[in-house]
Amino acid sequence: MLQKINAWAKRIKQQVTLLWTAYQHPECPIYVKLLIGLIVLYALSPIDLIPDFIPVLGYLDEMILLPILIALALKLMPDHVIELAEQELVNEENFKKEKSPKPKLWLGGLLVVSIWILGITWLGHLLAPILPKF
Template identity: 40%
Template sequence: MIEKIKNNILKLKKEILALFLAYKRKETPLYAKIIIGIVVGYALSPIDLIPDFIPILGYLDDFLILPLGITLAIKLVPDYILEECRLEAENMSNSILPKNKKAGFIILMFWLMLIGYIVFKVIYD
């Protein structure tokens, strides 16, 4: 069971790398690049949309949202581009993927605005 989970995680990492490579190709359609940018940006973000310390919901993004986003992005990329990028990803290491600080900043701003809104409502209502 644990070996199966490890294999699935490794496969997800390779898919993220392949999507990252597909994003950089000019033949990839714009609509696919937008979805890939969101998915890969979120996957590489140092901050989660739902923090992991929140019981059950904290891991929802890791086990549900991210795989669904990867699946959608894969469906939008033409098959020949994705196959070429998967072959290229097999020969590369995961160290090519940078941490996405922009996505982390956007998620951090979302949480700060949400906290600010809650504090505003508590104080002024």
């Protein structure tokens, strides 16, 4: 049973990745892009048809409605756009396999540290008039 659930979750993840890649293609129709936007909004929205705090039933809408909407978006997507997206994902996967070292994330770290420094400086600037002088 657990293997079936894992396989189902992996298939949904692959479909979402394919959908996102196809969404970025310039030939993706606007109505499909709108549907994908609604899917994302519904998936991330705190408001559900069945609230999540209700045991078991709370997650049924995500388990049933989201896969149906994803399948609908893939069905509405032109076949050639899906084929291009699939090929792009295969090429990206092959590229990841060839590239063994992980990228360095120093630029992202530098950005986070800079934001913290700016925030602390701004806070100090705001609090300077009310803090005692040393």
